[in-house]
């Protein structure tokens with residue numbers, strides 16, 4: 001099996017983040033792929049758009065993927081290090097790989113995921129860092145609400 005193209009998969013998550021930004025939301029996107037490159041689901045943070053704090057990029061992509069018989073050979077691709085809520089989802093369902101665009105603007109649960117055998121890849125993408133960093137600088141209150149800070 002060829003090595004999954006993590007960069008190409010990240011582009012799907014970035015497109016979702018950009019769409020969220022255009023909607024006035026928090027620019028974080030995600031996608032769930034199978035190792036063979038099949039796209040199962042894609043989504044974005046819609047806290048602002050839907051007034052729903054449980055719709056993170058990862059949970060949205062996960063739900064859009066529908067029922068899957070197995071997750072070990074799936075890849076959760078996200079523009080940002082996954083928060084505890086989404087890291088819990090990865091462990092709960094045994095998702096084998098997490099590919100993240102960056103972990104500069106937020107350091108979530110990816111170390112914990114690594115410790116528990118999840119293959120974690122940080123692509124350190126400058127575009128992801130800039131997109132969310134600029135948004136946080138302009139919207140600090142919404143950001144603190146999203147990450148549960150006072």
Ligand SMILES: [Zn+2]
Nearest residue numbers: 056083085086
């Ligand atoms: Zn999350």
